[in-house]
Amino acid sequence: ELKVEQNPLFLSMQEGKNYTIYCNYSTTSDRLYWYRQDPGKSLESLFVLLSNGAVKQEGRLMASLDTKARLSTLHITAAVHDLSATYFCAVDRNTGNQFYFGTGTSLTVIP
Amino acid sequence: ETGVTQSPTHLIKTRGQQVTLRCSSQSGHNTVSWYQQALGQGPQFIFQYYREEENGRGNFPPRFSGLQFPNYSSELNVNALELDDSALYLCASSTTGWQTQYFGPGTRLTVL
Numbered sequence: 001e002l003k004v005e006q007n008p009l010f011l012s013m014q015e016g017k018n019y020t021i022y023c024n025y026s027t028t029s030d031r032l033y034w035y036r037q038d039p040g041k042s043l044e045s046l047f048v049l050l051s052n053g054a055v056k057q058e059g060r061l062m063a064s065l066d067t068k069a070r071l072s073t074l075h076i077t078a079a080v081h082d083l084s085a086t087y088f089c090a091v092d093r094n095t096g097n098q099f100y101f102g103t104g105t106s107l108t109v110i111p
Numbered sequence: 112e113t114g115v116t117q118s119p120t121h122l123i124k125t126r127g128q129q130v131t132l133r134c135s136s137q138s139g140h141n142t143v144s145w146y147q148q149a150l151g152q153g154p155q156f157i158f159q160y161y162r163e164e165e166n167g168r169g170n171f172p173p174r175f176s177g178l179q180f181p182n183y184s185s186e187l188n189v190n191a192l193e194l195d196d197s198a199l200y201l202c203a204s205s206t207t208g209w210q211t212q213y214f215g216p217g218t219r220l221t222v223l
Contacts, residue, residue, distance in 0.1 A: 001170075004138075004153075022189050031209055033178045033212075035214075042214045042215060042216045042217050043154070043214040044214075045211045045212075045214075046211065048210065048211045053143075054222065055144075060164075070217060088153050088154075090153075093167070095158075097142060097144060097159065097203075098144060098156050098159050098167045098169075099154075099156060099212065100156065101146075101153035101154045101155070102149075102153055103152070103153055104152070104153050105136070
């Protein structure tokens with residue numbers, strides 16, 4: 001069974017600081033996705049990583065993928081309060097858009 | 112462009128009852144997947160429909176079933192509801208290939 005683990009599970013950081021969320025998965029996959037979920041809301045797509053070495057950046061967030069290490073990272077630069085949310089990584093089952101989600105990282109940015 | 116929509120928003124049922132949840136996919140998307148998200152957990156894949164056929168299933172019992180219609184909308188049916196079925200049910204649509212899925216707002220099911 002494919003397992004996807006994120007760490008940390010909970011992250012509290014001050015505005016202006018940098019931090020990295022890690023996503024490890026247990027099987028071969030070249031496709032990794034990051035989503036954001038605000039409390040009581042649905043999932044918002046952040047990044048699509050489709051090959052080894054892929055790097056995507058949007059604003060203060062940057063995601064990367066190392067398929068050999070089965071590791072993806074989500075780096076937060078100079079955090080702001082609006083980034084407070086739960087972040088999920090998801091791995092495709094290699095059968096086409098059938099995702100295994102990680103445990104989620106609940107991020108709180110303190111002003 | 113219309114996004115993914117789901118109905119109803121909230122639903123309360125009692126144990127043993129049956130429930131039907133509905134999803135309209137985003138315009139141009141032919142694949143619909145359903146996920147169950149328990150409180151404080153990540154979404155878990157239930158099944159996927161492509162061209163009206165089930166195209167993959169997660170670790171869920173047969174009392175979870177679905178349909179996809181010619182307009183690509185979809186239903187999730189759950190029979191013999193159990194307390195542990197209480198969760199947020201998310202529908203996601205996509206095109207074929209390896210692009211991302213777009214999620215609907217979800218249906219919050221409470222089983223008493």
